[in-house]
Amino acid sequence: MRRAAIAALVEDERVHRDLYLSESLFALEQKHFFANTWNYVGHASQVSNAGDYISLDIAGRPLVMVRHDDGSVRVLYNRCAHKGTPLVTERSGNTGRFFRCPYHAWTYRLDGSLRAVPLASGYDGTGFDPAAAGQGMQAPGGVAMHGDFVFAKINPGGPDFASYFGEALASIDNLVDRSPVGRLRIEGAPLRTLIRCNWKTYLENINDTVHPLSTHESATTAAGNVWQGRAADAPKPMAIEQILPFGAGHDFFDRMGGRVLPNGHSVLGTAFSIHSGYTALPEYEQAMREAHGAARATEILQHSPQNALCYPSLALKGSPQAIRVIRPLAADRTVVEAWSFRVEGAPDLLFERSVTYNRLAFSPMSVVAHDDMHLFQGIQKSLRAEGNEWVSLHRGFRAGELATPTLDVNGTNEMLMRNQFRAWVKFMTLDMDA
Ligand code: FES
Ligand SMILES: [Fe+2]
Structure with a gap:
């Protein structure tokens, strides 16, 4: 759907019913609207101690908010770099000093960087680089805190946090x-x-x-x-x-x-x-x-x-x-x-x-x-x-x-x-x- 077709659904003082009914429009909302807006993740008090996390979805993307051992609050994609397994499956909990994938036990530090891979010698000579950004848990396009209120934006573009909320x-x-x-x-x-x-x-x-x-x-x-x-x-x-x-x-x-x-x-x-x-x-x-x-x-x-x-x-x-x-x-x-x-x-x-x-x-x-x-x-x-x-x-x-x-x-x-x-x-x- 093109820009003009979307805009035609919203008139000055009435909106088309497709905005409420259409599953294909909802798929576009997940891809564009919710990815371009700053959405509430959670409150820092929900992750008081190092390793505390909550998991949630924004724009259909799985996220985890976690307290790092340096005291900061991080928001990361809840996805293992190996084959895409979610690293946590509970709504909240404490992951300890690192995330461990339940599938093949790759582990990640609380900032999302890859910590260890079992049987690492199997990757010798394969071109696999555990230090490469893509091997860790990635962060969404934007993460911002207003006091203890944590927000994220999936897409990196669009308005910065302060001008979005004003x-x-x-x-x-x-x-x-x-x-x-x-x-x-x-x-x-x-x-x-x-x-x-x-x-x-x-x-x-x-x-x-x-x-x-x-x-x-x-x-x-x-x-x-x-x-x-x-x-x-x-x-x-x-x-x-x-x-x-x-x-x-x-x-x-x-x-x-x-x-x-x-x-x-x-x-x-x-x-x-x-x-x-x-x-x-x-x-x-x-x-x-x-x-x-x-x-x-x-x-x-x-x-x-x-x-x-x-x-x-x-x-x-x-x-x-x-x-x-x-x-x-x-x-x-x-x-x-x-x-x-x-x-x-x-x-x-x-x-x-x-x-x-x-x-x-x-x-x-x-x-x-x-x-x-x-x-x-x-x-x-x-x-x-x-x-x-x-x-x-x-x-x-x-x-x-x-x-x-x-x-x-x-x-x-x-x-x-x-x-x-x-x-x-x-x-x-x-x-x-x-
Ligand atoms: S999918 Fe996570 S370690 Fe294999
Ligand atoms: Fe009401």
Whole structure:
């Protein structure tokens, strides 16, 4: 498929259904789009000790993130130089001082260089050079860290890390700055869900504020019934505090505001969000003031977006301290992982909030996500209906918006979604012939 054919699938305020349905387009996304974008790998706290690793796929390529014995974090292809065997097969573990291939036991140092080959004399006179770059575990085109957040880009070309994310990195900073000592730690395994939908349906929903009132009506009505008749200032159980705001009116979501950033990134809830009303924690706030100064502490704590998106693989919540990682597997299969952070120097309650929120809103057993998933899986089927090949993104569209890479809009404006598709075209076609 050529550049023009790809671009024709995305119009200013609507996109063609092939973006969600076509397996051949998904194969092109793996080759171009996901290889040209910076994708989230993991958090350095997941590999605290030398030899600790996690394994994952980005753009269909197998990667391993490992802690080197010099303390650095490395990202390498999970592929033996001999015949292509994966060097690790677990999602996480400790490989010791080196990787050992399970097939013929070639070993690799933690920086990926080849360490030893059994029966090495068999290679004498063959031209095989163990020092040659190709004999080690290779690194992807780009690896970058923002604090402890690790990202990779498969292709060596394209934008560098800082210009790709730009202002979007401030959302990561806000999450980190919520620790009075500036440190976060991933704790526990993620809540992992396989959804039979296209990854773009999921990403659009991250910026969709018109749906909660209808889609999540059953959960908010149930929470409302449980809480009915209590005094407005009665202390709420954590689950009630977290679920009730999903039922706030359309006006609430409209006023929360959104910020559109270049390259598909965004911040939803620039003014306030469903997380803004959580119970105050005076001791924690005092610790924050001592660490950051009063003005800066207030600024950090008041900024609690609904969702900040580091397109296309990472969605963050400053409060509660949680991230979602989006891992597309096929045109109709997407894995979403919800991870919780422990905020160092902060009370346990913050971690409890993060875990409770992820359970309530993002687990397959949640009272929120199952409603979304039911609809997403339905969309995957219903888009095949004839008579309309397009998905509408018209809400709030103004012709002039195309000229402005960074823009503040109202919270229900679908520009935050249109912005994703503009970036999709850009990174799909970046390395394609015209
Ligand atoms: S495939 Fe890894 S040592 Fe042979
Ligand atoms: Fe939802």
